[in-house]
Amino acid sequence: MVNVNTVVGKRYKILAQIGKGGMSTVYLAMDSSLNKQWAIKEIRNVSDKVQRDLVIKSLTIEANMIKRFDHPAIPRIVDLIEEKNSLFVVMDYVEGQTLASLLKKEGPQSEDDVVDWGIQLCDVLDYLHRRKPPVVFRDMKPSNVMLTPEGAIKLIDFGIAMEVGKADKPLIGDDRQLGTPGFGAPEQFDENGTVDARTDIYALGATLFYLLTGSHPRKSGIVPIRTINEKLSSGLERVIEKATRKDPDARYQTCAEFAYALKHYREEDSAHRAALKAKWRGFLGTSVAAVASLLLSGGMLIAANAAQNSDYDYWMSQAAQNTDDTAAQDAYIKAADIKTGSIEPYEQLIKRYTTDGDFSDAEENTYNTLISQHAADLRKNADDWAQLSYDTGLMYWYYYSGSKMKSETAVSSDQDPQRYARIRAASQWMHNAAEDSGFKDARIAGIYADIADFNTQIVPLINQGSDSGKYKPYFAKLQQLIESADKEQNDVIRLEAANLTLDALRVYPRKFRADGVTKTDMTDLADRASKLAEQVTPTTDALDQSKKSAQEAQQPTKDAIANAFVDIKGDAK
Incomplete structure (x- = not known):
């Protein structure tokens, strides 16, 4: 057991004990390098060498597996440290x-x-x-x-x-x-x-x-x-x-x-099933003649398909005409339940959810449950699935504001933790879209996927000292993102792309330099991002705030780039 204020791994300061088990104690710790709180599990020294080897093997397997995951319900393991006769596992701190x-x-x-x-x-x-x-x-x-x-x-x-x-x-x-x-x-x-x-x-x-x-x-x-x-x-x-x-x-x-x-x-439930049976008996009594006629004429399948299309069109029409968002959502759900392989109800839900600039927890729960329910049928059409995945990814990336973001912490205190939570939630959807090489937006989906991979993996890589070489490819993706956003008419996308890029240039300029990115290239990208933001005329308070963030970031970004090219002796290079 380690004492409060003890520093583990030369960077993690123990703040408090928050749990204890048979072979381990869990602490809350502050990372002096990233100014972030982590949970640290101490696996106490085990005298039995075989048992200790099993524990270390299990933890190593867990760490190697988890570092490749990207799901908000899976806390990350970011470091393994062996010292003070104990093994320390550094992981995301989860309150609860x-x-x-x-x-x-x-x-x-x-x-x-x-x-x-x-x-x-x-x-x-x-x-x-x-x-x-x-x-x-x-x-x-x-x-x-x-x-x-x-x-x-x-x-x-x-x-x-x-x-x-x-x-x-x-x-x-x-x-x-x-x-x-x-x-x-x-x-x-x-x-x-x-x-x-x-x-x-x-x-x-x-x-x-x-x-x-x-x-x-x-x-x-x-x-x-x-x-x-x-x-x-x-x-x-x-x-x-x-x-x-x-x-x-x-x-x-x-x-x-x-x-x-x-x-x-x-x-x-029994009561519901009984009601359905009664309703079904009544339906059979009034429709048996019609059914018999259809069977004799060989038209039963055609009629069934026609009825299905009619019902689907009805609910899609009801949804489109309804000004109440909840009623419209319910109608789109009914349409999705009728044609389980159609992406149209989901695309219309995305439009509804993003109109107000806020994809909420309640909307996310409804949408995610519905799409999971019909995922097997939706995947049957590869192009449609890629399009839906891409549009879903954009919705998470730019609009999600739910509870999955509350426990997120960015790499640096200068960064926006909400942006990185949105990126994390969007990642798998962008990967889905990028996997279809025939999809028209596969390239830009791949850019989003690579940016998401960088932002979800960089903390463990920094902790392991294996982040070298990761920054130049990331810089190239940011260039491509700005290029793509410049062609967009959506002001939310233009401003968020500008802010993300300025954010990265402010936080990682020395890392970019170490990987061979020139000062000229960094300055040029910062100017392009700033210009992209300046071209937007805000029409909402949220857009106005986003543009102000980009404007306020311009000078600090330029200063950070300039400082990155001043060596220890004070000579500019």
Whole structure:
């Protein structure tokens, strides 16, 4: 155990102890180099050499895997330090508590909260499962889920996660049958078992079961939740029962399916099902003659398609004509549920969400749930999927203002943390768009993706001392971004591109110089960014503030560039 005010790794000053486990203690620390708070986990010296080697191997695997992730629900590991007979793991500081701690203090949680957490966890697990190669978390349980004061979920402890290669052989990770009894799926403990996305689905189902009932799945097994609390929903009972079936083929096959079921669980309740049956019987009584006629004429399929198109057009028309944003959103959702492969409802939602310059938490939750629900059908048309991914990425990049941004801290105190949170949220969408070489905007999507990669990876690289050579390619991407933004008519995009570029030139001029970027090139880019901002005539308070930020940054940026070319002796070069 280290004392308060102790400096670890010559830069991390211990501020306070914030947690303690069997083999580790967690501290809050201040980084003197970046002026940022981190959490530091101290793994105390273990006398058993074999056990110590296993701990170090697990932490190394976790660090190597996480540094390639880019999801707001996955805290980063940025440094590993061995000193004072201990191993110190430096990671993102997440304010909040684990779901296990919450359950211990308050007992079973409400359906609404548990379902909300479940949908958020489906989102992060789906991100892991869709990676190439896929990542199987293998250790979903309440103690590995942090809940922030804002209600956001963070997934922690990737110690036994695996990147799964061909023939299910792990590329990274421990291939032994590991997991937590009660939460781990049966195949995790089967010598011949194969783990995949459905393994995590089982564990998430077991986690939700525990949060709803307070009954540990290892002690009493997973039983229908209403046998423990009859007030719980029968629809939610069926959802959890399906997620936790022993046969992987009988479970939900993807987390997108699981999330959809969680969102609509109330529709499965007995009362709702009974009402639907009554409605269906009435419908059959009035339409049997028409159905018979259609069958005889061979026109049933044509009529069904016509009816579907008619319904779709109706809801799209209703949405377009409605001045109430909530009503319009509901109509677009209905249209998306009818034609599950059409991107048009999503594109119209993007226009609605960005009109006021603010893509909110509530809008993000609705949009993300809807697109996850129909992702498989949307992906069938590669060009449409690339376009939708690109437009979604732009929405996050320039307009998102939700809770995912509240815990973000930029590389430097001079930077805008909200901008970097938006970039982080947009990253995967830009990568999706850039992957389609035939997409008309694949090049600019690639520029956005590369800029996002730099900004999400640079802190760990700086900490590891391996950031050299990364700045000149980033500078080239900024040049391309300004070139692209100069052709845009959207003032939000023009001003944000200008501010991002001026920001980078103010923070990294010495890094750019070290990588071979000339003073002339830096000054030229700063002038182009400033000119781009000056060309905008603000029409809203937000645009006015954005333009003022760019104007106020012009001189400090020029000064930073000039200072970067003054050596230690004071000679300008």
